[in-house]
Amino acid sequence: MARINEHYRKLQAGYLFPEIGRRVTAFANAHPDAKVIRLGIGDVTLPLVPAVVEALRAAALESGTREGFRGYGPEQGHDFLIQAILEHDYRARGIALAPDEVFVSDGSKQDAGNIQEIFGLACRIAVTDPVYPVYVDTNVMAGRTGPADAQGRFAGITYLAATEANGFVPDPPAEAHDLVYLCSPNNPTGAAMTRPQLERWVRWARAHDAVLIFDAAYDAFIQDGALPHSIYEIDGAQQCAIEMRSYSKRAGFTGLRCAYTVVPKAVTGTTASGERVPLRDLWARRQSTKFNGVPYVVQRAAQAVHTPEGRKQTGEQVTYYMENARTLRRGLGAAGFTCHGGEHAPYLWMKTPRGLTSWACFDKLLAEAHVVCTPGSGFGAAGEGFVRLSAFNSRENVEEAIARIRRAFGG
Ligand SMILES: Cc1ncc(COP(=O)(O)O)c(C=O)c1O
Secondary structure (H helix, E strand, C coil), X not given: CCCCCHHHHHCCXXXXXXXXXXXXXXXXXXXXXXXXXXXXXXXXXXXXXXXXXHHHHHHHHHHCCCCCCCCCCCCCCCHHHHHHHHHHHHHHHCCCCCHHHEEEECCHHHHHHHHHHHXXXXXCEEXXXXXXXXXXXXXXXXXXXXXXXXXXXXXXXXXXXXXXCCCCCCCCCCCCCCEEXXXXXXXXXXXXXXXHHHHHHHHHHHHHCCEEEEECCCHHHCCCCCCCCCHHHCCCHHHCEEEEEECHHHHCXXXXXXXXXXXXCCCEEEXXXXXXXXXXXXXXXXXXXXXXXXXXXXXXXXXXXXXXXXXXXXXXXXXXXXXXHHHHHXXXXXXXXXXXXXXXXXXXXXXXXHHCCHHHHHHHHHHHHCXXXXXXXXXXXXXXXXEEEECCCCHHHHHHHHHHHHHHCCC
C-alpha cells in the first residue's frame, strides 16, 4: 500500500491559474463570439528576439555535427553562460561573485520551489502577503506547515502583509525567523524595493542569522536607475541572501526555459550541533542529484541575451511592455480606479471598485468587459480587494481593455 504524502492534502483545492482557466473556458464556451482579452496569467506575448533565434539556430546546427554534438552538460551550467551572467548582471553593477556560486537552471519557479529542500523542517518561515504561491505551497508539500485557516493562511508560516499603508513593502518582523522569501519587483503587487528597504532587510537577516531568498525574476523591468536590481548591491547580502533571476520575462523565455540561482559561499546554515555549512554546497549536491542541466541550445540562446544586440532587442520588448503598463495606469487612473505598481514591473495592482471582492471583480470583468484579470485574493488574504492586471499584451488590446473596464463600471 503506497501511502501518499498527506501534506499535499493541505493545499487549497487548486492552483490559482487552473481555476481562472476553468472560468475563462466556461465563459468562452458559453459566448463563442466574445473577444476575450487576457490580462491574467503573466506570460509574455512578444516572440523571441532575432539575436536569440539566431543563437538557437547556430547551436542547433552545431549540435548536428560530429564535432559540435554535446550530450550531458555540466549540471551547474556552461561556463560561457555563467561568465556572461557574472559580467553583465553582476560585475556591471559592481558585484563580484565566483563562477561556482551561479547555478543555471530551467526556471525560477523550479528553483524557488526546490530551494526549501536544503533547509530543515523546523525552519521558521516568513513570506509577504500577497505572495507568489510557489514559495508557500512547496513548504506545505514538504511538511513545514500545519493546515490552512479559512483565509488560506497556513499554520506555521508568518505572513507579512503588503498593504497600501506600507507601500506594499512590509518591514522585517520583530521576531526571529530563519528563512524569508522576498520578491522585487514584486509579483503580484508590482512594488519594487528601494535601497534603504533592502538594507533594512539585510541588516535584520544578519542580526537574526536568517537567510533571505530574493526572487528578482522581474529585475529587467526596473525603470529607476536608483533602485537595486540585485540584493548583492547591498553590503552584507553575500553573507545572508540567495538570489534568483530568470530569462522568462526579460527575454521571452517562458517556453524556452532558462534561469539561474546565486548561492554565495558565505551564506551558511547550521547543523543540529551548531556547525556552519555553506548552503552553496548543499544546493550543488541537490542539483547534481536531481537535475541534469539546461539544454546546450537554450544556454546559447540565454548567452545571446547578454550580447549588445540581445540587450538592445530584449530591452525594446521590456520598453514595449512597460509602455503598456503606463497606458493601463494612466487610462484606469484617469477613470478613477486606484492602481498601484506598473512603474517598475509589468503588473498593476488595482483596487477593486465599490468594495467588490477580488473574485467578484474578476467575474464582473470577465462577464461584462470580457477581460481576464487575476484575483488578488488568490495570492493571499492581504490580496483581497485587489486584482492584478498584466502588461504582457499588445498595445491595441491594452487600450481596448481600458475602454471596456471603464464601461463595465459605468466610467
Ligand atoms: C515571482 C516569480 N518568480 C518566478 C517565476 C517563474 O519564473 P520561470 O519562468 O523562470 O520559472 C515567476 C513567473 O511568473 C514569478 O512571477
